[in-house]
Amino acid sequence: MRGGTLQINWHDQQPVLSLDFHPVSRRLATAGADHDVKIWEVASDGKLPTATFKTGLVPNTTAHSSAVNVLRFSPSGEYLASGADGGGITLWKLHPADDGEAWKIHKTLLFHHKDVLDLQWSHDSTFLVSASVDNTCIIWEASKGTVQQKLEGHLHYVQGVAWDPLGQYIASLSSDRTCKIYAKKPQGKSKNAERLNFVCQHTLVKVEYQNHDESKPPTKSHLFHDETLPSFFRRLAWSPDGSFLVLPAGLSKHSSEVINTAYVMSRRDLSRPSIQLPGASKAIVAVRFCPVLFKPRGSNSDGFFKLPYRVVFAVATLNSLYVYDTESVPPILVHAGLHYAAITDIAWSSDAKYLAVSSRDGYCTIIEFENEELGQPHILPGSKEVANGNLTPETKKPVCADSMKVDNSANKLKMEASPVAVGVRAPLLPTENIKRTGELAEGNVTCENKEPVTIDSMEVDADDTKGKEATIPVAAEVTPPPAVPAAKNSASSKPAKRRITPIAID
Numbered sequence: 001m002r003g004g005t006l007q008i009n010w011h012d013q014q015p016v017l018s019l020d021f022h023p024v025s026r027r028l029a030t031a032g033a034d035h036d037v038k039i040w041e042v043a044s045d046g047k048l049p050t051a052t053f054k055t056g057l058v059p060n061t062t063a064h065s066s067a068v069n070v071l072r073f074s075p076s077g078e079y080l081a082s083g084a085d086g087g088g089i090t091l092w093k094l095h096p097a098d099d100g101e102a103w104k105i106h107k108t109l110l111f112h113h114k115d116v117l118d119l120q121w122s123h124d125s126t127f128l129v130s131a132s133v134d135n136t137c138i139i140w141e142a143s144k145g146t147v148q149q150k151l152e153g154h155l156h157y158v159q160g161v162a163w164d165p166l167g168q169y170i171a172s173l174s175s176d177r178t179c180k181i182y183a184k185k186p187q188g189k190s191k192n193a194e195r196l197n198f199v200c201q202h203t204l205v206k207v208e209y210q211n212h213d214e215s216k217p218p219t220k221s222h223l224f225h226d227e228t229l230p231s232f233f234r235r236l237a238w239s240p241d242g243s244f245l246v247l248p249a250g251l252s253k254h255s256s257e258v259i260n261t262a263y264v265m266s267r268r269d270l271s272r273p274s275i276q277l278p279g280a281s282k283a284i285v286a287v288r289f290c291p292v293l294f295k296p297r298g299s300n301s302d303g304f305f306k307l308p309y310r311v312v313f314a315v316a317t318l319n320s321l322y323v324y325d326t327e328s329v330p331p332i333l334v335h336a337g338l339h340y341a342a343i344t345d346i347a348w349s350s351d352a353k354y355l356a357v358s359s360r361d362g363y364c365t366i367i368e369f370e371n372e373e374l375g376q377p378h379i380l381p382g383s384k385e386v387a388n389g390n391l392t393p394e395t396k397k398p399v400c401a402d403s404m405k406v407d408n409s410a411n412k413l414k415m416e417a418s419p420v421a422v423g424v425r426a427p428l429l430p431t432e433n434i435k436r437t438g439e440l441a442e443g444n445v446t447c448e449n450k451e452p453v454t455i456d457s458m459e460v461d462a463d464d465t466k467g468k469e470a471t472i473p474v475a476a477e478v479t480p481p482p483a484v485p486a487a488k489n490s491a492s493s494k495p496a497k498r499r500i501t502p503i504a505i506d
Helices: none
Strands: 002-006 016-021 027-032 037-044 049-056 068-073 079-084 088-095 102-110 116-121 127-132 137-141 146-151 158-163 169-174 179-184 198-209 219-222 244-254 257-266 284-289 312-317 320-325 333-336 343-348 354-359 364-368 383-385 391-393 413-417 421-425 443-447
Touching: 002 049, 016 354, 027 068, 027 354, 049 364, 079 116, 088 116, 088 127, 127 158, 137 169, 146 198, 158 244, 169 244, 219 244, 244 284, 244 312, 257 284, 284 343, 312 343, 320 343, 320 354
Parallel strands: 016 068, 016 343, 068 116, 116 158, 198 421, 413 443
Antiparallel strands: 002 364, 016 027, 027 037, 037 049, 068 079, 079 088, 088 102, 116 127, 127 137, 137 146, 158 169, 169 179, 179 198, 198 219, 244 257, 284 312, 312 320, 320 333, 343 354, 354 364, 383 391, 421 443
């Protein structure tokens, strides 16, 4: 592994707010507060990864006149969607050109009336969902540029959205301290039967802790940071097989201890978190999964998951990068002190060779992995092995792992009916060491289902109620960014954050 912060003038020294790799090539798209979208070619010079500028999309068009907060390639690689301040979304389409390729405006989507903060494509590249400061999410049909559905219900900015790769769920995360899970439902017999119909199935709000003094009632605390979190992004993500969902901006508060965390949600029970990742020093703002699955290494004795393969994912805090896999409790990689300002986004190349991070200090970090450094690729049915041990799927439909389990045999959970809100008992994590999240405190869990839910899609080892201490990983050496003065003020027109009191539904 090698890499570091590339000392390139990425976006005229303005904050780099988002980035994404093309799903087929090693093209890297970046978006900045300079109103531009740029395409780079990532390669290696034998010592460090390099990025070569290819083209800027916006200067020759009228696509964006304000900061571009997010961009995402479609899974097919045919489209690139970019969302900006003011509510505008531009769909770019790839066209052949004399010099190889050209991205031209396909559609301009205008329905949000405030800044767009996050985007996510459906797995078949047919639809796009956007999250906005106007407190809503909108589902678009990409080819026509039409609105399919508007998802409402959040009371503050929607800062992250994720589309289940199996097409059944959409999850949104807001600064109103809630996560909403929308499930796809049939329309029934109507003239709009062909339109998508997602209905809010769960709203995650609070966590309940057992009081050490048994004479006192349990205490409740919010699962997520409020709107004072110093980031406009809460980028959540589904695993490539759709087995689980990871939620950033988690906040575990018990007594006087406040721990930054991310929650892992099992597909089989999206009403409550199943796992709480070890606490980070700063708030977690983004999660991205490696698109390649890897063969097991046989070290799953202390892991949370039981899978026929290893899943690798990256978690970014405001100032650090953690890489986890499903066979180990502690992170397998930690990078700290990469940037002088907050991290804004993460991206993996399609062959898992590169991991890129963007920051408000105007720079990006690119980490290069050696062949099979992360492991040997796991070949799924319908996939073929290509150069350097990477995978190219032949089919668009992802494979869902039904063998992902959570062992909650030691937990006695009682279920109560509740139409929207969910509370969950959370494991306690010590601050002095990273430890396993063990047995959940006994008590009530509220969700929509009246019947107890048997979680059989993930596994948590809850046999040891004390937890086992994990080895703290050694932070890898990287090239630091160049010393620069304080970042210029963003050209963003984002509204100033204001203090509100979220309405918690118990």
